[in-house]
Amino acid sequence: MHKLKLTDVQKKYKDKEAVRKFNYTFTNGVYGLLGENGAGKTTLMRLICGVLKPTGGKIYCDDIEISYMGAEYRGLLGYLPQDFGYYGGFTAERFLRYMAALKALPAEYADSRIDELLDAVELKNMKKKKLKTFSGGMLRRIGIAQALLNDPEILILDEPTAGLDPKERVRFRNVISSLGEKRMVLLSTHIVSDIDYIADRILIMKNGELLLEGTEKGIMEKIKDYVWKCIVSQEEAEQIENNYIVSNMRNYGKNVELRIVSQKIPTKDAENVEGTLEDAYLYLSQIKGGERIATL
Ligand SMILES: Nc1ncnc2c1ncn2[C@@H]1O[C@H](COP(=O)(O)OP(=O)(O)O)[C@@H](O)[C@H]1O
Ligand SMILES: [Mg+2]
Numbered sequence: 001m002h003k004l005k006l007t008d009v010q011k012k013y014k015d016k017e018a019v020r021k022f023n024y025t026f027t028n029g030v031y032g033l034l035g036e037n038g039a040g041k042t043t044l045m046r047l048i049c050g051v052l053k054p055t056g057g058k059i060y061c062d063d064i065e066i067s068y069m070g071a072e073y074r075g076l077l078g079y080l081p082q083d084f085g086y087y088g089g090f091t092a093e094r095f096l097r098y099m100a101a102l103k104a105l106p107a108e109y110a111d112s113r114i115d116e117l118l119d120a121v122e123l124k125n126m127k128k129k130k131l132k133t134f135s136g137g138m139l140r141r142i143g144i145a146q147a148l149l150n151d152p153e154i155l156i157l158d159e160p161t162a163g164l165d166p167k168e169r170v171r172f173r174n175v176i177s178s179l180g181e182k183r184m185v186l187l188s189t190h191i192v193s194d195i196d197y198i199a200d201r202i203l204i205m206k207n208g209e210l211l212l213e214g215t216e217k218g219i220m221e222k223i224k225d226y227v228w229k230c231i232v233s234q235e236e237a238e239q240i241e242n243n244y245i246v247s248n249m250r251n252y253g254k255n256v257e258l259r260i261v262s263q264k265i266p267t268k269d270a271e272n273v274e275g276t277l278e279d280a281y282l283y284l285s286q287i288k289g290g291e292r293i294a295t296l
Contacts, residue, residue, distance in 0.1 A: 010056030018043040030180035032199030033188040040208040041188040078152030088132030099146040137168025157187040230270040
């Protein structure tokens with residue numbers, strides 16, 4: 001097991017501080033990095049992979065700075081970039097062989113891994129099929145397979161669930177949870193429901209900062225008793241929307257059913273309901289962002 005420690009990590013692109021004062025220690029398990037577009041997830045992952053150098057702070061693997069570890073550190077890493085490219089004309093098998101060569105892995109070793117990897121990502125029967133015939137989910141899974149070629153102990157997956165349909169999502173979940181058993185897996189997404197149940201710990205990022213981290217249960221505990229449901233007129237709904245965090249809205253004849261996250265009761269007829277990770281994320285990212293704080 002490895003320990004990856006980030007201390008005060010910062011990345012500035014000219015005037016833009018994409019990652020700021022990031023402090024965290026990762027060990028084994030599945031970590032879900034959640035944040036809206038532009039939050040700094042990709043930048044953070046590229047820093048962890050050593051593709052980018054921090055403009056401040058340090059990243060240590062087992063107490064050694066990663067920039068001093070070089071090839072030894074790269075050998076521990078598997079990375080699926082957000083903009084992962086592939087050649088449609090390659091078969092799954094040929095693609096993995098090609099990626100293994102790029103990673104300077106011995107050909108015999110790669111050959112011996114290919115069947116095992118295709119099996120791990122549930123693509124065994126697609127070995128001889130060209131990538132251009134693959135669905136979005138299959139492409140993501142072959143992307144994960146290439147990241148696993150060197151049997152990495154630290155696996156970084158940037159938006160691996162982008163474009164998956166519900167069935168593919170279930171498959172993906174199974175693949176990830178088995179991978180997290182003996183390595184560190186960090187995956188990013190801007191879609192809350194994509195990390196429900198997958199991640200052992202969730203890190204919420206906003207404007208380059210780590211807002212909050214915890215287990216899903218721990219995060220939900222923070223909003224226990226803050227989630228409300230009520231049915232109001234269109235007029236009232238507009239007013240509530242201006243003053244409260246509304247996590248869902250549904251037309252109900254002439255009226256509107258609102259789901260609200262607030263410490264105090266938003267209307268006298270509002271009923272407490274069970275919260276979701278989505279409610280928690282909206283609430284925590286908005287109050288910590290300093291917005292609407294007066295109403296909470
Ligand atoms: N190469 C770059 N040059 C300048 N700004 C960048 C660059 N890459 C990312 N950014 C900016 O940094 C912020 C974080 O981006 P990114 O890490 O891609 O976030 P995310 O992956 O969460 O969407 C954004 O405001 C983005 O516009
Ligand atoms: Mg990104």
